[in-house]
Structure formats: C-alpha cells, structure tokens
Amino acid sequence: MTGFPPPMGLIAELTHRCPLSCPYCSNPMELERAAAELDTEGWLSVLDQAAEIGILQVHFTGGEPLVRRDLVTLLARATGLGLYSNIITSGVTLDDRMMAALIGAGVDHIQLSFQDVDPSENDHLGASPGAFAKKQAAAARIRASGLPLTLNFVVHRGNASRIPQMIAMAEELQADRTEIAHVQYYGWGLVNRAALLPSRIQLEAATVEVEAARARLQGRMVIDYVVPDYHAARPKACMGGWARRFINISPSGRAMPCHAAETLPGFSFPSVRDTSLNEIWNQSDAFLRFRGTGWMPEPCRSCERQEVDWGGCRCQAFALLGDMNATDPACELSPHHAVMQAAVSESESAQTPFKFRRMTKQDAAQPELAGS
Amino acid sequence: MTPRLCTGHKLRFDQVRGAWVLLGPERLFLPDEHAVEVLRLVDGVRTVDGIVTDLAARYDAPSDAIRSDVVDMLADLSARGAIRL
Ligand code: SF4
Ligand code: SF4
Numbered sequence: 001m002t003g004f005p006p007p008m009g010l011i012a013e014l015t016h017r018c019p020l021s022c023p024y025c026s027n028p029m030e031l032e033r034a035a036a037e038l039d040t041e042g043w044l045s046v047l048d049q050a051a052e053i054g055i056l057q058v059h060f061t062g063g064e065p066l067v068r069r070d071l072v073t074l075l076a077r078a079t080g081l082g083l084y085s086n087i088i089t090s091g092v093t094l095d096d097r098m099m100a101a102l103i104g105a106g107v108d109h110i111q112l113s114f115q116d117v118d119p120s121e122n123d124h125l126g127a128s129p130g131a132f133a134k135k136q137a138a139a140a141r142i143r144a145s146g147l148p149l150t151l152n153f154v155v156h157r158g159n160a161s162r163i164p165q166m167i168a169m170a171e172e173l174q175a176d177r178t179e180i181a182h183v184q185y186y187g188w189g190l191v192n193r194a195a196l197l198p199s200r201i202q203l204e205a206a207t208v209e210v211e212a213a214r215a216r217l218q219g220r221m222v223i224d225y226v227v228p229d230y231h232a233a234r235p236k237a238c239m240g241g242w243a244r245r246f247i248n249i250s251p252s253g254r255a256m257p258c259h260a261a262e263t264l265p266g267f268s269f270p271s272v273r274d275t276s277l278n279e280i281w282n283q284s285d286a287f288l289r290f291r292g293t294g295w296m297p298e299p300c301r302s303c304e305r306q307e308v309d310w311g312g313c314r315c316q317a318f319a320l321l322g323d324m325n326a327t328d329p330a331c332e333l334s335p336h337h338a339v340m341q342a343a344v345s346e347s348e349s350a351q352t353p354f355k356f357r358r359m360t361k362q363d364a365a366q367p368e369l370a371g372s
Numbered sequence: 373m374t375p376r377l378c379t380g381h382k383l384r385f386d387q388v389r390g391a392w393v394l395l396g397p398e399r400l401f402l403p404d405e406h407a408v409e410v411l412r413l414v415d416g417v418r419t420v421d422g423i424v425t426d427l428a429a430r431y432d433a434p435s436d437a438i439r440s441d442v443v444d445m446l447a448d449l450s451a452r453g454a455i456r457l
Binding site for chain 2: 147148
C-alpha cells in the first residue's frame, strides 16, 4: 500500500429512476436515463475493484436502488467480497419477496427514508399517494427480519416542528438508528431552497429536541443529526473532505468525490468504463484537485481548522459564489458569508410552491424523434 | 455483564490495511491494538470478568489495571451504539 490511504466507502448510485418525486432530491437536475446506466457486468467489476483497493462499505442508493432488476446479484457479490452492504431505499417497493431476496444475498443494513411522520404530508412531498403505509409495512418487514433498521427523516421548514413525533415513531418501529437530516441545498434542494430552508429559531428548536432525545435514548437508539449550514459559523467537512473517504459512482459510471460534484465546471470525471478505481483514487485530476490543503486560498490557508473541515464544500462555494476555489461561504471567516444570510431572509419572506423532481421533457422524449 | 456487538456490527480483518475494523450501519471504527484485543473477546458469551481474566493471564498483568481499561472502552463503544452491555 503506497500513497494516499484507501477509500472507506463506495456510494453506488445504481439509477436515478425512482417512484417518488421529492422536491429536495439530491440527484442532479439532469437525471440520467435507464439506457445510460452501467450494466450488471460493469457494476460487478466496480465491486471487485472496490474490495481490492480497500473499500470497506458499499452504499447502494439512487434514485431508488430497488428498481434495478440486478440489485440482488450486485448485493450478493458485494457481501461475498466481505463488503459491508447498506441499501438506502424509500421502501415503497420493498415487499415480502424482495425482503427475502435481500436477506438471501446477505444484506447488512437497510436505511428507510420517510418524507414526514404525517402520512398525508409524506405522500404529498413524495408526490405518491399511499407511500406512507407502504413504508410502514417495509419498516415492519425489516424489523421482523432481524436486520438493523435505520429510519431517515428529511427535515425542512414544513416539518421541523414534528421532530419529536418522528423520533417517537422510530421508537415505536424499534429502529436501531434514526437520521434526522435537514435538507442539503444542492440539486433539487437548491432549486426549492426558498420554500424549504428553516429559520434560525426553527433550527435551534429542532436541535434542542434532538439533543434531548439523544440523551434519553442513549444506548438504545443512535440518532444522527445533520444540520443545514446556512445558520452555522463554520462549514461542514463535506464528505469528510474532498476525496478522502468516498468514491461516488453515478448511474452511468462516472466517478466523483461526491454526488454533487458534477455541477462543477471544467472537470472531466473519469468513467469506470475505461478507468480503474485504483487510478481514479490515486491519479485522476478530479480526485486530486481539492484533496488535502494545497489548493486552499485565504482565509483557509492560514486557518487552524483546515484539516477539520477541509475548507467546507466545493459545490456550495460554486453554487453560491460561482467560484469552486473559494472558501465555503458557510464559514463566518469567508468574505462572502453574507450570501448565507441573504438566502435566509429570502426564504423567510417567500411563499414559493415546490418544484417536484421530474425527468425533463427532453429526457422523456424518444431520441429518434429529436430531429423531426 | 455480558457485552455483545449491537445488531448489524461486525469485526473483521482488512487485508488491505492490515488491520481490524469494526463495521456497522453507515459507520465504521478503526480500533487501536488494545481495543482490538478486547473486541475480539466480545462474543456475547464471555462476561466482562471473563474478558479481564483472559487478558490478565495473556499479558501477565494485574487485573485491576486491565479492568478499568476494558470497562472504559466498552462504556465508550456502548454510548456510541456499537456494543450492548
Ligand atoms: S429523494 Fe425522493 S425522489 Fe430522490 S431518490 Fe430519494 S425517494 Fe426518490
Ligand atoms: S477559514 Fe477555511 S479552514 Fe478555516 S474554518 Fe473557515 S472554511 Fe474552515
């Protein structure tokens, strides 16, 4: 083993297809179509290489990973290689047969996402009537199988006040772990920011609830809490630092340090169709560009937190400042920190409706018809 | 007290790093050598006393010193939801 330490996790975005249409979906605005997806052989090779270079965990996600017909084949390969395998699902298609197949293939853990604890709000947000009941049934199935169960709640202005009920539901469903994750403002989330961003007061109240539940449930249920950094003084260490822990593969096979990186200009992200994971991790420009601290401008360059938060998020710097080389504006030390406050004020006065995620018309059209 | 790994947690040896790793739902720990010695004895059958006796014999060390290390380490992993006591 030479050079940079091996990656810990592989995020396998098997598809962008999904039966739901959440307005904060972290998938990109231009969703990839089924025909462009990496095939079974392609993914099997990625998994073999992942184990070889030292990846320890695989996160099968999407879109909705259960819509891939070969999911069970891929899962069986991953667990056979000793990779700890997580499935991140919305659960609406997790029936008895699928559950038995996943168990048969050795799945280690399933994370089930809820859009809300209120059934009608849940179904409204996912734009899918009946989804809530299906998710509850899925939770019961996972529990009955003896697998560890994680519930994931995506939190925003419209439902942050219901965090206590979310945690109560997780207790009732006997979850081992609950994620209370505020929307992250990339992709569809950024488009809908004015309608989703909570106020500072709301966020503080939410944090108090989470802290109290954590103390009460310590040793029984793990609660992971993800906050939006619009109200923070320092940014998050996005992905644990650029290309330090994860390789994210898009449905068509492009490798990126994080799922939002495709929004960055002037990058060519290597494809697993023609480049090995080893080369991607150790040699590609895309992975080396912002790894470590060498790229940093001031104020990061002379800051003692540079190896704590790694200068924050490149995609956020680009999305909000148009400059991916800048200090994340979420940091109070950034000369552009005021843009965060401006976004907060904008959302406080906004009455914007959601824009639900969907394939664009162009995507949906038959390619043959395009020239006619 | 009989410690065991929480549901979904696995201790395994990683050939690439040449080190033991503790894997769980969307988390992982890279325990140091001492922690590994203890974790390898956490099998849901051995008690804390059993683990301490075993380690004391192996390292020919006083069990009181070992006990406090073992208890601290297990309490820490239990608070983080990786071990049930
Ligand atoms: S966020 Fe919603 S729409 Fe996007 S993949 Fe997840 S369940 Fe599907
Ligand atoms: S200046 Fe840079 S390194 Fe320092 S806290 Fe802010 S973002 Fe982090």
